[in-house]
Amino acid sequence: MKKVEAIIRPGKLDEIKNALAAAEILGITVSQVLGFGRQKGHTQIYRGQEVVTHLLPKIKLEIVTADEKVEEVIEIIVKTARTGQVGDGKIFVQNVDEVVRIRTGEQGEKAI
Numbered sequence: 001m002k003k004v005e006a007i008i009r010p011g012k013l014d015e016i017k018n019a020l021a022a023a024e025i026l027g028i029t030v031s032q033v034l035g036f037g038r039q040k041g042h043t044q045i046y047r048g049q050e051v052v053t054h055l056l057p058k059i060k061l062e063i064v065t066a067d068e069k070v071e072e073v074i075e076i077i078v079k080t081a082r083t084g085q086v087g088d089g090k091i092f093v094q095n096v097d098e099v100v101r102i103r104t105g106e107q108g109e110k111a112i
C-alpha cells in the first residue's frame, strides 16, 4: 500500500475530489496548509535576520491506496491539478505498512 500526498491549488480541490471519487478511490483526507516551492515568494531583512515572508495557502490531499492504483491516482491528480503556471504543486508517494479499519478491526488492503 502507498500514501499519495499531493499539494495542490485550493481552487482545484473540487475537480480533483470528483475525479478521484469517479475512479472509485475510497477515502481521502484534506487539509488546509501553507507552503512555498522554488519561487518561495519573497525574503527580506527583518531585524537582521532573513525570513521567508511568503507562505501561500495550499491544499494537502492524502490518499492511501493499493499499489496497483497508485499510477492512476497520480495521473488523475496531475491531469486535473495542472494549469502550467508555477505553483501547480507536487506529489509525494510513501510506503504504508498497515491500515486498520477501526470499526471492524480489519487490516491491510481490505481496510482501505
Ligand SMILES: Nc1ncnc2c1ncn2[C@@H]1O[C@H](COP(=O)(O)OP(=O)(O)OP(=O)(O)O)[C@@H](O)[C@H]1O
Pocket: 007, 034, 035, 036, 037, 038, 039, 040, 056, 058, 085, 086, 087, 088, 089, 090
Ligand atoms: N520539496 C518540497 N517539500 C515539501 N513541500 C513542497 C516541496 N516543494 C513544494 N512543496 C509544496 O508544494 C507547494 C507548491 O509547490 P510548487 O508547485 O511551487 O513547487 P515548485 O518546485 O516551485 O514548482 P514550480 O516551479 O512549478 O512552481 C508549495 O507551496 C509547498 O507547499
Ligand SMILES: [Mg+2]
Pocket: 036, 037, 038, 039, 040, 086, 087, 088
Ligand atoms: Mg513554485
